[in-house]
Amino acid sequence: MITLIKGFHDILPDDSPRWEFIVRTAAETLRRFGFREMTPPIMERTELFERGIGELTDIVEKEMYTFEDRNGESLTLRPEATAGMLRAVAEHSLLRKEPVLKVFTIGPMFRRERPSKGRFRQFFQVDAEVVGDDSPFTDAEVIAAAHAIMTNIGATGLMMEINSVGCPECRARYRVVLQDFLRAYLTELCDDCRRRYERNPLRALDCKVARCEEIARDAPLILDHLDESCRSHFQAVQDALRMLGIPYRIEPRMVRGLDYYTRTAFEIVHEELGRSKAVGGGGRYDSLLKELGGPDVGGIGFAIGLERLSMGLSDDDPRFTRSIDVYVAALGDRAQPEAFRILDLLRKAGIAADTRYSTKSLKAHLKVADRFRATRVVMLGDNELERNEATIRDMNTKEQFTVRIENIVAFLQGAES
RNA sequence: GAGGGUGUAGCUCAGUUGGCAGAGCACAGGGUUGUGGCCCCUGUGGUCAGGGGUUCGAGUCCCCUCACUCUCCCCA
Numbered sequence: 001m002i003t004l005i006k007g008f009h010d011i012l013p014d015d016s017p018r019w020e021f022i023v024r025t026a027a028e029t030l031r032r033f034g035f036r037e038m039t040p041p042i043m044e045r046t047e048l049f050e051r052g053i054g055e056l057t058d059i060v061e062k063e064m065y066t067f068e069d070r071n072g073e074s075l076t077l078r079p080e081a082t083a084g085m086l087r088a089v090a091e092h093s094l095l096r097k098e099p100v101l102k103v104f105t106i107g108p109m110f111r112r113e114r115p116s117k118g119r120f121r122q123f124f125q126v127d128a129e130v131v132g133d134d135s136p137f138t139d140a141e142v143i144a145a146a147h148a149i150m151t152n153i154g155a156t157g158l159m160m161e162i163n164s165v166g167c168p169e170c171r172a173r174y175r176v177v178l179q180d181f182l183r184a185y186l187t188e189l190c191d192d193c194r195r196r197y198e199r200n201p202l203r204a205l206d207c208k209v210a211r212c213e214e215i216a217r218d219a220p221l222i223l224d225h226l227d228e229s230c231r232s233h234f235q236a237v238q239d240a241l242r243m244l245g246i247p248y249r250i251e252p253r254m255v256r257g258l259d260y261y262t263r264t265a266f267e268i269v270h271e272e273l274g275r276s277k278a279v280g281g282g283g284r285y286d287s288l289l290k291e292l293g294g295p296d297v298g299g300i301g302f303a304i305g306l307e308r309l310s311m312g313l314s315d316d317d318p319r320f321t322r323s324i325d326v327y328v329a330a331l332g333d334r335a336q337p338e339a340f341r342i343l344d345l346l347r348k349a350g351i352a353a354d355t356r357y358s359t360k361s362l363k364a365h366l367k368v369a370d371r372f373r374a375t376r377v378v379m380l381g382d383n384e385l386e387r388n389e390a391t392i393r394d395m396n397t398k399e400q401f402t403v404r405i406e407n408i409v410a411f412l413q414g415a416e417s
Numbered sequence: 418g419a420g421g422g423u424g425u426a427g428c429u430c431a432g433u434u435g436g437c438a439g440a441g442c443a444c445a446g447g448g449u450u451g452u453g454g455c456c457c458c459u460g461u462g463g464u465c466a467g468g469g470g471u472u473c474g475a476g477u478c479c480c481c482u483c484a485c486u487c488u489c490c491c492c493a
Contacts, residue, residue, distance in 0.1 A: 278492075
């Protein structure tokens, strides 16, 4: 048997109603916030991710599905959506038409990591971006949109964590302060943190190794080293969140894995999965679009992992059960062609109808209709056929009606309401 | 990349000191010649992950391989 690629997964028919609900709810919520859908391809030139995400990040260094096209060009399956979204914004000059652009996309991302609970090599994200606006209200609105998606889907046990990583100038100043502090502990830090000491010392703050955590507890915080404009921006974001009633917690040691974030950064954490497997995350990027060849304006965005979001939902929600409107039961070979024709009429009238040709006895037909959760059954046998009629059974009340064949569609539509 | 755990029917899992391959659910048929859900009966379905070894005999003991899964690093 040929099997699934490791870390990939099928969404089976029984899973689809629940999945479709999540995707639809996310899209509806974002449209309510003024976002419009945009769908870039799932494959881009490798250089886009190297430039956009940062060459020194884990994602670009070791997690990308990169391969050579037949003409020798290096292509990569997208590991996240923002780079492709901003590429499209720049390439089509969308900001000339609309100086503040709010867009979202939903689709699969690919990262070649070791799979585990809630972590896959292909996973779906809903990704939203606001480009061309620096207002702290925009930051709060984006966080509110992420929160609304999860509230509307009904996920529980979630927490919004926020931080400010400052503008590039603040960060450069803070980095020196942090390095001064860490220098005394260099021999005690884990290998990774020591390796990153020069290039990216901030990551030590987020390390999960016990000793590193202890050290990080006493480290100076970037929040205490922001300049006036960054500090007032962060304060304004919090004020706006409180106005909206969004529950949040300041996480002063949060550092995100993508290089492009500036100022506001946030994560959505699930109590069961813990902080190392966020359900969603995002932040502001003030120079990314320019880096990708677009105008020099800032933006902010977030991504939510749909599989992880789905884990916060209960399994037996009645919204997710299958159902059709009408089942057509043909009894005997003479009735079958007529039933076949009726089935087609029902479908053309917009009624969700189905049958099973290999089922013969009425008892078996009704069992199938029951399993399909059909609300009504059209029964057609020799008795009915002779009189040009059909029997229609209401599966809930067990009431039965005799209806002339040419009136079946009208009868079913009339009883619809 | 490092370290644990688990592989028996479509699914969830029993399987005793090594002695005929099992249950529940699901599926199909029947109990009712044309009336579902509950109940009862019957049936279909197995390379016991794969390979090798020990043994009269291996699902069970030993070795190897593979797959899945969880934890850590990191991300959604």
